[in-house]
Amino acid sequence: MLAGSILTLIGSLFLLLGALGILRMPDVYNRMQAGTKATTLGSILFLTGIGIGYCGCVWKVTILILFILFTNPLSSHALARAAHHMKIALTNRTVIDRLREDEATEEDKC
Amino acid sequence: MKTLKQHLLLFISLIIVWISLAGVHAQELIAGGIVALIITLIFGSKAHIFADINLHPKAIFFFILYIFVFLWExxxxxxxxxxxxxxxxxxxxxxxxxxxxxxxxxxxxxILANSITLTPGTLTVDTCGEYYYIHWIDVRSANIEDATNKIVHTFEKYLEVIFG
Structure with a gap:
């Protein structure tokens, strides 16, 4: 019960950090970074805490975590790709954009 | 042989999901098994992704190792x-x-693209054959070899054994 509560607390702290990251980051791609990683680990810890501390449904929670692990990066990848195809600008602190360079030089690819 | 492997792996993963959801009761196990068998017979020949998984002991050992490496990253x-x-x-x-x-x-x-997305400061934006375009929150090197060494190699050496 106590361990579950602690895990849930840490998980929700990571979720809070993710939300803070989305507020503070300068452009859509950096926000995606904060959003994806923090929510994935946050949800994993949160669900694990619920699973071992409260409902005793560890296996169902394991399946949930697996689905989150597979789908969360996929959706953020799709969003980032769509954003780049729509030519949403990167922040002016950006160092390099290989994808834009390659799109400009080689039209035939992919 | 190859189709047998993908049928078998699809069936096993369906059964594992069902047991995790329903628990171990004889009646539900039989019902779930029959449904899993029907799904496997209909879609098994299309589940090509399962054929990529290697099943020799070294690959299974690396798979377990990979889970821990991944969680740590x-x-x-x-x-x-x-x-x-x-x-x-x-x-x-x-x-x-x-x-x-x-x-x-x-x-x-x-799996590699997903792992890259979930690990320090990197997000896969686009793929093109064997090339990935990766958004890096703190670019430390812009040329292909150095970036590959820093981002990809941690996972690649495990995934190479597991999937080939």
């Missing part, structure tokens, strides 16, 4: 992002770099 990624978010100056120098992978199989490349 995920944890590091979160501490990294958290420290960047919390520091007042917001220390980022983002950019999109290009990296190259040695993996050949579709499943391997998918």
């Amino acid at each position: 995920l944890f590091k990624a979160n501490l990294d992002v958290a420290s960047r978010v919390l520091s007042p100056s917001l220390p980022i120098s983002p950019g999109i770099v290009k990296v190259k992978t040695r993996l050949k199989s579709k499943m391997g490349r998918t």
Whole structure:
């Protein structure tokens, strides 16, 4: 019960950090970074805490975590790709954009 | 042989999901088994991704090892992002770099792209054959070889054995 509560607390702290990251980051791609990683680990810890501390449904929670692990990066990848195809600008602190360079030089690819 | 493997793996994963959801009761196990068998017979020949998985003991050992490596990297990624978010100056120098992978199989490349997305400061934006375009929150090297060494190799050496 106590361990579950602690895990849930840490998980929700990571979720809070993710939300803070989305507020503070300068452009859509950096926000995606904060959003994806923090929510994935946050949800994993949160669900694990619920699973071992409260409902005793560890296996169902394991399946949930697996689905989150597979789908969360996929959706953020799709969003980032769509954003780049729509030519949403990167922040002016950006160092390099290989994808834009390659799109400009080689039209035939992919 | 190859189709037998993908049928078998599809059936086993369906059964595992069902047992995790329903628990071990004889009646439900039989019902779930029959449904899983029907799904396997209908869709098994289309589940090509399962054929990419190697099943020899070394691959299974590397798979278990990979889970721990991945969880550790995920944890590091979160501490990294958290420290960047919390520091007042917001220390980022983002950019999109290009990296190259040695993996050949579709499943391997998918898992690699997902792992890259979930680990420190990197997000897969686009793929093009064996090249990935990766948004890196703190670009430390812009050329392909260095970036590949820093981002991809941690996972690639495991995934190469598991998926080929």
